[in-house]
Amino acid sequence: MSEPVTGEAVVLDLRLARPATRALALGIDLLLELLLFGLLMIPAALVTGDDASESLIAGLVVACGVLTFVGYTTTIETLTRGKSVGKYALGLRVVRDDGGPVRFRHAFVRALCGVFVDFFVTSGCVGFITAMLSPGGKRVGDMLAGTLVLRDRAPAAPSAVPEPPPGLEDWSARLELSTLPDQLALSARSFLGRYHELTPAAREELGGRLAASVARYVAPAPPAGLPPWAYLAAVLAERRRRAFGEQPGPQPPYGRQSYGQPPYGQPPYGRQPTARQPYAHQPAAQQPTAPQPPAEEPPATGGFAPPR
Structure with missing residues (x-):
């Protein structure tokens, strides 16, 4: 142990x-x-x-x-x-x-x-x-x-799990977490702790699968546009808060935060990788002046698809 x-x-x-x-x-x-x-x-x-x-x-x-x-x-x-x-x-x-x-x-x-x-x-x-x-x-x-x-007086080591993005307090306070298996929660914590050690492809695939697995046990569904790493961090933070009986922090005014915009697109720990951020919400591209052929849909890779 x-x-x-x-x-x-x-x-x-x-x-x-x-x-x-x-x-x-x-x-x-x-x-x-x-x-x-x-x-x-x-x-x-x-x-x-x-x-x-x-x-x-x-x-x-x-x-x-x-x-x-x-x-x-x-x-x-x-x-x-x-x-x-x-x-x-x-x-x-x-x-x-x-x-x-x-x-x-x-x-x-x-x-x-x-x-x-x-x-x-x-x-x-x-x-x-x-x-x-x-x-x-x-x-x-x-x-x-x-x-x-x-x-009891030993200094606490810095947590390897990033804090969830702000603005999720109202949603996370209503989460039903009683059926979430402990082993799945530990797997999500391990993924967040090794986030920057993984390749972008591994982050996208593993994060999407873990988020989809957690979403089967957790309700209600996450807000639209929430990246998988932020979803997992919010669920683990709420479990930690309830385990230690902590009170939720102050909530921002409703409607002031766009879940698809930074800081939600930023990776954990505040690090800035040189590669493109896998879970960042990309702004909609401007419509081209000339008509373009429709892009083919990529094959499904088992990404994060929260239940409707």
């Missing part, structure tokens, strides 16, 4: 936390837990007195230990959506495998496995070995809970 991918086929730009950083965060949390455990044992010792039986003392020790080492981690990670004091100090966060925030179930499973499997019972050997061998740096608690530990 090289990089975490959300359920909306969005590759996260945050980096996984290293085992050494996680161990340091665990040490900070462990100091606080030991302090909390000592504070809980003081009233327990005062209530039981000197004549308490050994079984009662052992039961109180176990209860205080579970309340501290399991309850502390579960409560604070649930309330802070994946952070503890140690993780906050080192800029770490626990998230689900799809990039979403953890809930009580995830935090409880992680804390329970941390006590009885990963750290306390096994002296940390199981948790350290599994985190080193796992591609995602997961310990047993992360594997059972379906979570990851990310570096």
Whole structure:
């Protein structure tokens, strides 16, 4: 697992936390837990007195230990959506495998496995070995809970997918994306990321096929004259926005943008290739003074034809 991918086929730009950083965060949390455990044992010792039986003392020790080492981690990670004091100090966060925030179930499973499997019972050997061998740096608690530990303060790498052209916000906000397969969305993202590495012929053929495949699962149909790369970028941007709960940006006045004109004809990343832009909308040629024979229609090559 090289990089975490959300359920909306969005590759996260945050980096996984290293085992050494996680161990340091665990040490900070462990100091606080030991302090909390000592504070809980003081009233327990005062209530039981000197004549308490050994079984009662052992039961109180176990209860205080579970309340501290399991309850502390579960409560604070649930309330802070994946952070503890140690993780906050080192800029770490626990998230689900799809990039979403953890809930009580995830935090409880992680804390329970941390006590009885990963750290306390096994002296940390199981948790350290599994985190080193796992591609995602997961310990047993992360594997059972379906979570990851990310570096929350790491600078995000620039996205390889271009932003969609402006003026599509109203249309993209009404898209129905629930039936779009994740693998198809990942294929579209890979195409946009390698856009300038492809030849113009490959861009036209592959982009048209991908756009036509995506259009079978997405409704409503795109605006007239929208290039395939812009259509794919708009669909992926809307999936990303919904995955992270972002609000749509301000919409331009209706009718102010022509979908066939620049910047829609510009390729991703703002680069200016020397070759003719494959998806640029070409302005209508002026009518010649002399009559010209009708041009033959080129054979169909499986290009982008949105459903009517």
